[in-house]
Amino acid sequence: MTISRREFVRLMGLAGAAGMLPASAFAAARKPSDLYEIPKFGNLCLMHMTDCHAQLNPIYFREPSVNLGIGKARGKAPHIVGKAFLEHYDIAPGSIEAHAFTYLDFDNAAKKFGKVGGFSHLATLVKRLRAERGDGNSLLLDGGDTWQGSGTAYWTRGKDMVGACNLLGVDVMTGHWEFTYLDKEVISNIADFKGEFVAQNVSVNDDALFDYKFADFAGFDEDSGLAFKPYTMKSVNGMRVAVIGQAFPYTPIANPQRFIPDWTFGIQDERMQSMVNHVRENEKPDLVVVISHNGMDVDLKMASRVSGIDVIFGGHTHDGVPRPVEVSNKGGKTLVTNAGSNGKFLGVMDLDVSKGKLKGYRYRLVPIFSNLLEADKEMQTYIDKVRAPYKDKLEKKLAVAGETLYRRGNFNGTFDQIICDALNKVNDSQISLSPGFRWGTTVLPGQAITMDHVMDQTCITYPETYRREMTGEEIKAILEDVCDNLFNTDPYYQQGGDMVRVGGMDYVCEPGQTMGKRISNMTLDNGSKIEARKKYMVSGWATVGSQSPGRPIWDVVADYLKEQGTVKIKKLNTPKLVGVKGNPGIAG
Amino acid sequence: MAKTIKIRAKAKNGVTVVKALITHPMETGLRKNKKTGEMIPAHFIQEVVCKHNGKEVINCEWGGSVSKNPYLAFKFKGGKKDDAIELAWKDNKGNGDSISAKIR
Amino acid sequence: MSLNQKRRVFLKGSLAVGALGAAAGLITPGAVLAAWNKNAFTAKSIDEAIAASNGQPVTTPSTDITIKAPDIAENGAVVPVSVATKMKGVDSITLLVEKNSTPLSAVFHLPKGTLPDVSTRVKMGKTGDVIAVVKANGKLFSARKGVKVTIGGCGG
Known part of the structure; x- marks a missing residue:
């Protein structure tokens, strides 16, 4: 329909x-x-969603007030926030777009414009655009991080999202958090997925190739050793469109390798180049696009090194970027986009393509406001069915938000602080560490915090908590390591997450420094200096190397919230920043 | 008994690709047992030789920093289906193993 | 060829190898006669290790050597490394890990007819370079590739 x-x-x-x-x-x-009248242009339309993190229902999502660009990235997309963002993209302050793309006046604007995202609302828009463009003239691409991020996704091992994407009619996808389920679950979910799963940068390990357990899987190619189909050819309005997949290159580093022991990743830009060359030489494409989970900075660098790609539809770093960046390379130009997160946006690119050439394009990153888009009945029925077995548990009210609770941003968000405070309180530790994920929805002041919210912030397949002693030196090593993944001036060394969140301690951070020199003046909340050789009791969660012994983080947070009544954070353990004055990536 | 070696050799366009995987702890001798605090004695493969129809096609000297369960891949010119490929290894304790296979 | 057929052929291939190896036992471990170069493998510095394994420490950096290794290691204990070159007359490829306490990892002696294209996996304790030394026509050439070894986690 x-x-x-x-x-x-x-x-x-x-x-x-x-x-x-x-x-x-x-x-x-x-x-x-x-907002939703998007004039037709050219002869084909590529719709792109990414990083929805299993948010089937409408949510609130606050965009970051800190998203620093260091080195050459300073002041360039996507490292622009707030007022600087509005000026850069010529968006009127106070407008619905200003609310969609920035954190400015968040609480009031959120109350005024309502929730964002939701698959039934997204479905309405997708159906409308498909109908307007005409049958067979559009494709729906999904950049991944689709099967993880909600309680239902966790409990159904991503199956609820596979079903939702089938209903939505996703044509091609790639992945990242998809790979945090067991390898056999990934294979089984892909089998259930009606679209195609592509990834040119995932190979089967040298040793696993000797007796590969998924040798029968249709996407596996024994000669190349690729675990998944690298690309697919689609016919759109008579044009041949190549869609190449680029999964998150650092999945086995940022997430546990133990769930997917046979697969190896990496940026593999040389292979990307040979894949593009192969496609251009053998498939007679009219258009070559990549759905990428590299993160925007990595995509920008890759676009400068690899030629022959018309568009990279990017994700991972959750940047809502209204205009594509045109990157020059020796083959011409490549457009790079990034389409936000949590189901909040749909990227719509209309292209004028003929005889193997991209002549022109129009792009809109369209915010999904659930009040402005009628819920699609079929999708809503599906969502209600998926949630039914878990509804009571998920909608249980644990506490009331005393202020806006959010995560996204380079350093501690307020919801992170609650997680860190909960860890310290429940585990009786001095310092707590919580990962700098970029997903996790927002709760408005006065809104009830439900188990849904807690799961939005915490549900991963390695949720176990730990409590152990660490020396000051070890804590610093962790902070330095993660900080380098965020602020290394070479994007190929960035992993696309934000800084590890801390509780019970403060520090000074100089993002422009090099590894080992960014973190200084570490102090406990009581002001005493954290000493290199002294031991401190630390608790945390999301251990990548091996399974931790403690309870799942959501139980720890839920216990803490139940005791709070109304939640207001006492102190935000955000670092004192050095050398970022005037950087458009931080609220002025 | 070639219990420790997996090997695959494949000829294509006049080049044979050999891939081998050996089960071995590859202890450097520089690592401490975390429980006892004692050094774990060095135990690693030092030499690997591969022959094609009796002629040596690679000869490797390895140290303890080659990863546990070592992997080796290389290519040589010539070789055709059903030719004999032999691979043998020897470690610092004088232990070793060998395997014989056919190019496919 | 269907996938099932492919699978069957693959299994058959693996079985054949096992059976033949067990029955024939053509080369015994004792037949491995190359002299393991103790001095080179216990050398603490790059120069010493190259000198002990290749006769002298001085190498000429070359862009004709391609080292394939990850930018960031997925597991520092198992870092896949491939070294290849288009140079002619290559006698050996030496692989070193800059920051390891004994840098020399492997020496591959390549008889005539073997292509200068080898792969293995090495241990890396910390971030640093993988170094390849190629001996071709008696001359030494080298290349480096940086590999970052990270604690991991907290991403996404």
């Missing part, structure tokens, strides 16, 4: 008239054509 634009406008009107929309949303809804 597809909805025409006229019907869509009519439905919007009905929803408004019937009082289904809050008054403020209705004011915005009066001219939905402004």
